[in-house]
Amino acid sequence: xxxxxxxxxTTRENNNPTESxxxxxxxxxxxxxxxxxxxxxxxxxxxxxxxFVLKLLGASHSSGFVDFIYNLSGIFVFPFxxxxxSGVGEGVETAAVLEPSTIIAMIVxxxxxxxxxxxxxxxxxxxxx
Numbered sequence: 001x002x003x004x005x006x007x008x009x010t011t012r013e014n015n016n017p018t019e020s021x022x023x024x025x026x027x028x029x030x031x032x033x034x035x036x037x038x039x040x041x042x043x044x045x046x047x048x049x050x051x052f053v054l055k056l057l058g059a060s061h062s063s064g065f066v067d068f069i070y071n072l073s074g075i076f077v078f079p080f081x082x083x084x085x086s087g088v089g090e091g092v093e094t095a096a097v098l099e100p101s102t103i104i105a106m107i108v109x110x111x112x113x114x115x116x117x118x119x120x121x122x123x124x125x126x127x128x129x
Contacts, residue, residue: 030123033120034120037117037120038117041109041113045106047076048077048105051069051070052099052106054066056099059094077101077105079105080101080102080104080108082101084101084104085100
C-alpha cells in the first residue's frame with residue numbers, strides 16, 4: 001500500500017530544545033483503488049492525446065509507432081466516432097485530421113474515472129473533503 005510521511009517540527013525560542021515528531025500512515029484501501037483508477041486514467045489520457053496530436057499533424061500510417069497508437073487508441077475512441085464529423089485538411093504529403101471524437105472520449109473517460117473514485121469513497125464510508 002502507499003505510505004504517507006508526515007513530519008512536524010516545532011522550534012522554541014530562548015534556547016529550549018527543538019521538538020520534532022514524525023508519523024507514518026498507510027493509505028486506506030479506497031485511497032489505493034482511487035490512485036490506481038487515476039493512474040489508469042492518466043495512461044489512457046496520454047494515449048488519446050498522442051492520437052489526437054498525431055492525427056492533427058497528419059502522421060503517416062506507414063510508421064509502426066503511429067499505427068500502434070491508432071490501433072490501441074481506436075478501441076477507446078470507437079464509441080464516440082459518429083457524434084461529430086472529423087475535419088480533414090489536405091496537405092501536399094499528408095492529410096491533417098481534427099478528430100472531435102478523441103476529445104469527447106478524453107472528457108467522458110475523465111468524468112467516469114472521477115465518478116468511480118467518488119463512488120468508492122462513498123461506499124467505503126470515508127469522510128468527504
